[in-house]
Amino acid sequence: xxxxxxxxxxxxxxxxxxxxxxxxxxxxxxxxxxxxxxxxxxxxxxxxxxxxxxxxxxxxxxxxxxxxxxxxxxxxxxxxxxxxxxxxxxxxxxxxxxxxxxxxxxxxxxxxxxxxxxxxxxxxxxxxx
Numbered sequence: 001x002x003x004x005x006x007x008x009x010x011x012x013x014x015x016x017x018x019x020x021x022x023x024x025x026x027x028x029x030x031x032x033x034x035x036x037x038x039x040x041x042x043x044x045x046x047x048x049x050x051x052x053x054x055x056x057x058x059x060x061x062x063x064x065x066x067x068x069x070x071x072x073x074x075x076x077x078x079x080x081x082x083x084x085x086x087x088x089x090x091x092x093x094x095x096x097x098x099x100x101x102x103x104x105x106x107x108x109x110x111x112x113x114x115x116x117x118x119x120x121x122x123x124x125x126x127x128x129x
Contacts, residue, residue, distance in 0.1 A: 015063075028065070037068065042082075043075030046127045078126045085118040 008017050008024060017024035039047070047067070050058040061067040090096065093110060100107040 026063070028063070037072035038075075039068065039071045040075045040079065042078035042122070042127060043071035045123070046074045046078075047071055049128055074126065078122050081126060082118050082122045085121055086114055089114045089118065 004019050004022075006019050007027070008019075009015075010017065016027040018027045047058075050061075058067075061070060090111075093114070095107060095110040095114065099110070
């Protein structure tokens with residue numbers, strides 16, 4: 001039997017493969033930009049959603065090397081949207097420093113309510129589209 005080569009290239013899909021034990025594994029490399037941009041809470045939630053409910057899109061993005069940048073963008077958009085919604089709700093419901101000084105428990109209750117509602121909006125608009 002002939003020796004297996006250490007690396008092979010598949011012209012059909014353009015991927016290189018590395019021999020690990022008896023199996024060839026795709027030799028995937030992250031771009032420099034992807035390594036620098038962090039993926040936060042919202043990006044991780046969207047990745048889980050894609051993996052479970054959109055497996056074809058998830059696999060295609062992962063193999064093409066676009067996943068990291070895409071998730072970082074989603075995370076930034078969701079974080080900005082969340083902060084905007086929270087600030088708008090605080091202004092509309094008059095949840096401010098004055099309320100915090102006068103009735104601390106009401107302020108805590110109001111802030112928890114606002115944050116939960118804002119999170120639900122971001123989840124439905126951006127994360128679970």
